[in-house]
Structures are given as C-alpha cells and as structure tokens.
Amino acid sequence: xxxxxxxxxxxxxxxxxxxxxxxxxxxxxxxxxxxxxxxxxxxxxxxxxxxxxxxxxxxxxxxxxxxxxxxxxxxxxxxxxxxxxxxxxxxxxxxxxxxxxxxxxxxxxxxxxxxxxxxxxxxxxxxxxxxxxxxxxxxxxxxxxxx
Numbered sequence: 001x002x003x004x005x006x007x008x009x010x011x012x013x014x015x016x017x018x019x020x021x022x023x024x025x026x027x028x029x030x031x032x033x034x035x036x037x038x039x040x041x042x043x044x045x046x047x048x049x050x051x052x053x054x055x056x057x058x059x060x061x062x063x064x065x066x067x068x069x070x071x072x073x074x075x076x077x078x079x080x081x082x083x084x085x086x087x088x089x090x091x092x093x094x095x096x097x098x099x100x101x102x103x104x105x106x107x108x109x110x111x112x113x114x115x116x117x118x119x120x121x122x123x124x125x126x127x128x129x130x131x132x133x134x135x136x137x138x139x140x141x142x143x144x145x146x147x
C-alpha cells in the first residue's frame with residue numbers, strides 16, 4: 001500500500017504533536033519535583049558540610065526504648081550512693097511486682113517497672129537476704145518468686 005502525501009503530512013503532524021506533548025509533560029514533571037523539594041529551577045541543592053549531620057528534632061527510636069520508657073520517678077541522678085530508704089522503697093516495689101508477676105527474670109522485671117536491671121540488683125539482693133523472695137535457675141535464667 002502506497003503512502004500518499006496526505007498520509008505523510010498527517011503522520012508528520014502527529015509526530016510533532018507527540019514530541020511537543022512529551023516535552024510539556026517532562027517540563028511540568030520536573031517543575032513539580034522541584035516545587036516538592038523546595039528548590040527553584042536551575043539552582044543546585046546546597047551541599048552538606050564536612051562532619052556528622054546535625055541531630056533532627058525527633059528522638060532516636062533506640063533512645064525511646066531504653067531511656068524514655070522509664071517513668072520519671074525511676075530516673076535518678078547519676079553518681080553517689082542511694083540512701084537506704086531509696087533502696088528499701090524500691091525493694092518493696094520490686095516485691096509487689098514479683099508477687100503479681102511470679103516467675104519473671106530480672107530483665108523482665110526491670111522492663112515491667114521501667115527501671116534498669118543495674119539499679120534492681122541491690123534491692124533484689126536485700127529481698128533475698130530477708131527471705132522475702134526465692135529463685136530458680138542460674139545466671140540469666142534466674143526466675144524470681146515471692147515466698
């Protein structure tokens with residue numbers, strides 16, 4: 001089948017229209033991307049300086065699980081010895097928790113109370129010396145029960 005002059009002219013106009021339409025879509029897409037990123041056309045983004053990036057305003061998910069999970073009352077100032085009243089208060093809190101959650105390990109007790117296990121060792125030892133609690137297992141597998 002022969003192509004006529006009319007067919008070629010129509011095809012040429014369709015091709016030029018498609019090319020023009022493609023260019024318009026490309027420019028509008030680039031403009032939308034630049035607007036979304038807050039940059040102007042023709043301006044390169046600012047380069048980051050040397051060193052570590054600044055902290056964002058949001059806390060780290062790791063920090064949330066460790067420090068912000070603890071209640072305000074459980075956070076003590078660092079350094080110095082705890083008073084015997086503080087230790088006994090914490091021991092009574094731990095004993096009440098052990099009574100309601102028998103068979104948990106020290107890590108689980110600390111997580112439930114929102115207190116670091118390092119701070120629980122002395123009150124648990126006091127409870128053990130008073131024979132208020134008993135244990136089963138060894139090392140990290142030790143579970144605690146109230147008597």
